[in-house]
Amino acid sequence: MMRAVTARANSNIALIKYWGKADAVLNLPTTSSLSLTLDHTWTTTTVAFDGGQGDADAVTINGTVPTGTARERVVRFLDLVRERAGVTRRATVASTSTVPLAAGLASSAAGFAALAAAASRAAGMDLDERSLSRLARRGSGSATRSIFGGLVQWHAGDDDASSYAEPVACAVDVAMVVIMLSNARKSVSSTEAMRRTLDTSPLYPAWVSHSREDLDSALAAARAGDLPRLGEVAEGNALGMHAAMIAARPGIIYWLPDTVAALHAVRALREEGLPAWATIDAGPNVKVLTSGSQAEEVAARLRERLPGATVSVRRPGAGVQIDAGEAGAREDAS
Ligand code: PMV
Numbered sequence: 001m002m003r004a005v006t007a008r009a010n011s012n013i014a015l016i017k018y019w020g021k022a023d024a025v026l027n028l029p030t031t032s033s034l035s036l037t038l039d040h041t042w043t044t045t046t047v048a049f050d051g052g053q054g055d056a057d058a059v060t061i062n063g064t065v066p067t068g069t070a071r072e073r074v075v076r077f078l079d080l081v082r083e084r085a086g087v088t089r090r091a092t093v094a095s096t097s098t099v100p101l102a103a104g105l106a107s108s109a110a111g112f113a114a115l116a117a118a119a120s121r122a123a124g125m126d127l128d129e130r131s132l133s134r135l136a137r138r139g140s141g142s143a144t145r146s147i148f149g150g151l152v153q154w155h156a157g158d159d160d161a162s163s164y165a166e167p168v169a170c171a172v173d174v175a176m177v178v179i180m181l182s183n184a185r186k187s188v189s190s191t192e193a194m195r196r197t198l199d200t201s202p203l204y205p206a207w208v209s210h211s212r213e214d215l216d217s218a219l220a221a222a223r224a225g226d227l228p229r230l231g232e233v234a235e236g237n238a239l240g241m242h243a244a245m246i247a248a249r250p251g252i253i254y255w256l257p258d259t260v261a262a263l264h265a266v267r268a269l270r271e272e273g274l275p276a277w278a279t280i281d282a283g284p285n286v287k288v289l290t291s292g293s294q295a296e297e298v299a300a301r302l303r304e305r306l307p308g309a310t311v312s313v314r315r316p317g318a319g320v321q322i323d324a325g326e327a328g329a330r331e332d333a334s
Contacts, residue, residue: 004048005122009113010317011041015234039317043110047118052090085123112139113146149319171225175295177288180310190282201248231277238279262286265305
């Protein structure tokens with residue numbers, strides 16, 4: 001059995017954040033999280049366990065060969081799939097992303113969700129979505145959620161089996177406006193930043209304990225169709241996460257001056273009566289939760305206030321998709 005399988009997954013942005021590992025090997029989080037999968041943020045990945053190249057996995061991301069940690073993470077993930085599937089051959093992996101890798105759109109979420117789906121199927125496994133979500137978690141925490149479309153909850157769990165994501169009911173017509181301020185690669189990886197926050201920030205335990213309440217409020221707001229309540233809790237949860245990491249020793253400051261300007265612009269829009277609440281991840285860019293019907297207006301007003309920023313509208317997107325056509329067509333009898 002040797003076949004090439006192509007899968008694609010969209011990125012997601014957390015409204016209630018994942019920030020901290022209770023188990024760094026299994027990627028078990030300290031808190032449950034809630035995210036929105038976005039449209040038009042696909043990563044498409046093709047995997048074949050075809051022997052790779054020169055006794056090693058042959059990996060390309062957007063046409064270039066990754067090195068260092070970026071490569072190691074992919075190879076380690078392929079090792080896990082090989083171990084589970086009883087496959088020994090090295091693989092060829094080709095991944096392309098429709099959004100630039102540094103666009104502040106959580107590329108590892110889409111990347112490892114697509115890799116989990118393509119690699120597991122190429123290795124002959126037929127996993128259901130929950131199992132795929134658990135597997136994607138091992139590549140990157142946020143990838144756990146990108147298996148599913150729309151609003152998605154990741155149950156923290158306390159072992160491999162109980163830590164997975166699933167879609168949740170959403171009666172709110174939501175959209176995200178992405179404010180891209182900088183293309184620069186982040187100075188501290190999220191893995192390192194999480195570890196430092198967890199180990200040294202006196203504010204971290206407070207954020208963790210409040211996070212449960214935030215999640216319950218967000219879920220209730222989503223069910224009730226209450227966008228302002230969902231927005232307020234999402235913005236508060238993200239600012240609290242950043243407060244905790246800023247208080248780490250030494251402090252982690254992902255924000256740039258433009259990040260603060262964007263936060264103030266979002267507040268100004270709210271004062272004008274527009275629905276807009278900010279969230280920020282492990283980087284300087286700002287994403288704005290808004291309503292689907294007013295997303296274009298919010299984006300236009302942000303462009304006026306933030307010249308120099310690239311502002312785009314994303315709507316709820318679909319979960320992971322496996323291209324069965326390619327899987328069948330490339331089947332091989334080795
Ligand atoms: O992409 P990861 O698994 O390294 O984690 C990133 C975590 C945040 O994006 C900052 C928050 C989240 O829940 O996605």
